[in-house]
Structure formats: structure tokens, C-alpha cells
Amino acid sequence: MPYETIPCPHAPAELAPPLEQHxxxxxxxxxxxxxxxMLCLLMDGRAYTATELGTVAGVAASTASAHLARLTEQQLVVMIKQGRYRYFRLAGAPVAQMLEGLMGLTGGGPTVRSSTPPALRFARTCYNHMAGTLGVHLHARFLALGWLTGEGHYQLSEAGQAGLQQMGLALTPSHPPAACYCLDWSERRGHLAGALGTQLLQLFEQRHWVQRHLDSRALTLTTAGRQAVARHLGALPAPEGR
Structure with a gap:
């Protein structure tokens, strides 16, 4: 009776399939x-120089460049040339979603939540959409009102199109923006991502409903913004620390 060949679970790295190596x-x-x-800073959706990223990481610009080369090689960041300057940004929304998911795995829920600055936990950017209590509230209300249908990857309903137009979001009825679920690392619930999430963030900024912070991902929800959210979607809980 011939022996059955069983793959060794401790095969040398050079014999590992390409997927596992990558x-x-x-x-x-x-x-x-x-x-x-550096990746956490880039989660705000902006582009930064090697010097700026090196400052955040606590290393010299030359060392930062070596780290950025590694991140670029793995297609986590991309470099943009503008004149004699070089800027780096995340390679796209899938990278941001991966990082947000990893953040959600760091430590226990209560530990992470209590150590997160209240302003950052209440409202922040997650690459190109809104996260935190504000983002989770928008996601939950869109579902409760029937503006979105489906699970995980959503379709915008007719009621959703009408509601968003009342909020001031210009839509193309024949090609409504795609929307998807993104796990929020501080709230441990979903917030809204995809093209619709991006358009909402742009709308909130254009209407001065939120203001960005220069030194973090935090967003400040203005009085006008809180009133607009309450009027269209229902009142938000008050941010902690106030």
C-alpha cells in the first residue's frame, strides 16, 4: 500500500506559495x-512629504524615505510628484479599509474606546469618508429610514435619493453612488463608505457642517451641522468631554 504524501506545515519560506509570501x-x-x-496619519486622506511623515514617526527624512519605499513596494502608499516636491498618500480605499479593520483588532473594546480621544472618537475621517459616532449614526439612520437596501454593499433606494437631495446632495438618479459597510474601530459598529460616503463628507465640508483639524483626523461638527443632521436624520448623542 503506497504511503500518502502529506505537506509539511513547516516548509521553508522559499517553498511557500506566492500568495503566502506576499x-x-x-x-x-x-x-x-x-x-x-505613517499609515495612521495617511488615514486622513491627505498627502504628506517624507519629512512630515518622518516627524510623526520620529525618524529623520532619509530614514522616512526608506520606510516609504517599503510601503510603496507593498502597494500600500503611492508617491505623487508636484514640481520638485514628492508627496505620499494611501494607495486607495481598500488599503484604508484594511487599516481600519486592523485598528478594530487592537486590544479589547473597552480599553480602545477609553483611550481614544473624545474628539477623535466622535467624528473623524476614515480616508475619504466620515467615521466615529457621527459616521456610525449616519449609517444606522440611512438603514432605519430605508434609504439603503442590501447588506454590506448597499443600493440607494428612491427614498434615499429623495432624502439625500433634500440634504443638498446632487445625485444622478440613473447612476446612484455605491455605498458599503466599513467597520468602525472605535465604535465597533459600521459606518458608511464607498462613493456615497465620499460624497457625504464633501457635502458636509462644503456646507460647513464639519471642519477638519490640521493636526489629526478629527472632525468638528459645527452647530449648523448638528442642526442639519438632527433635522434630516435624528438627533446625535453629545460628544464626550463636553
């Missing part, structure tokens, strides 16, 4: 605390 390289790129600090 996954290990990707994880190693994120695992370094200095590179993780």
Missing part, C-alpha cells in the same frame, strides 16, 4: 511601529 511581506510592512504611525 501576505507575509504585506504584514511585515505594516508591523513596524514607525511605518504604522
Amino acid at each position: 501576505l507575509a511581506a504585506l504584514a511585515a510592512a505594516v508591523a513596524d511601529s514607525r511605518r504604522a504611525a
Whole structure:
């Protein structure tokens, strides 16, 4: 009776399939605390220079460039040239969603929530959409009002199109924007991502309903913004620390 060949679970790395090799390289790129600090800053959707990212990571610009080269190699960030300056930003929404998911796995729920600054927890950018208590509230109300249908990847209903137009969002009825679920790392519930999430953030900024912070991902919900959300979607809970 011939023996059955069983793959060895501890095969050398050079024999690992390409997928496993790429996954290990990707994880190693994120695992370094200095590179993780850079990625967290880039989660605000902006582009930064190597010097700016190096300051956040606590390293010199030359060292920051080496770290950014590693992140670029793994297609986590992309470099943009503008004149003689070079800027770096996240490579796209899938990278932001991966990072947001990893943030949600850091430590226990109560520990993470209590250590998160109240302003950041209440409202912040998650790459190109809104997160925190504000983003979670929008997501929950859109579902409760029947503005979105489906699970995870949503369709915008006729009621949703009408409601968003009343809020001031210009839509193309024949091609409504796509929307999807994104797990919020501080609230441990879903907030709204996708093209609709991006358009909502743009609307809130254009109407001065939220204001960005220059030194963090935090968003300040203005009085006009709180009134607009309450009028169209229902009252928000008051931010902690006030």
C-alpha cells in the first residue's frame, strides 16, 4: 500500500506559495511601529512629504524615505510628484479599509474606546469618508429610514435619493453612488463608505457642517451641522468631554 504524501506545515519560506509570501511581506510592512504611525496619519486622506511623515514617526527624512519605499513596494502608499516636491498618500480605499479593520483588532473594546480621544472618537475621517459616532449614526439612520437596501454593499433606494437631495446632495438618479459597510474601530459598529460616503463628507465640508483639524483626523461638527443632521436624520448623542 503506497504511503500518502502529506505537506509539511513547516516548509521553508522559499517553498511557500506566492500568495503566502506576499501576505507575509504585506504584514511585515505594516508591523513596524514607525511605518504604522505613517499609515495612521495617511488615514486622513491627505498627502504628506517624507519629512512630515518622518516627524510623526520620529525618524529623520532619509530614514522616512526608506520606510516609504517599503510601503510603496507593498502597494500600500503611492508617491505623487508636484514640481520638485514628492508627496505620499494611501494607495486607495481598500488599503484604508484594511487599516481600519486592523485598528478594530487592537486590544479589547473597552480599553480602545477609553483611550481614544473624545474628539477623535466622535467624528473623524476614515480616508475619504466620515467615521466615529457621527459616521456610525449616519449609517444606522440611512438603514432605519430605508434609504439603503442590501447588506454590506448597499443600493440607494428612491427614498434615499429623495432624502439625500433634500440634504443638498446632487445625485444622478440613473447612476446612484455605491455605498458599503466599513467597520468602525472605535465604535465597533459600521459606518458608511464607498462613493456615497465620499460624497457625504464633501457635502458636509462644503456646507460647513464639519471642519477638519490640521493636526489629526478629527472632525468638528459645527452647530449648523448638528442642526442639519438632527433635522434630516435624528438627533446625535453629545460628544464626550463636553
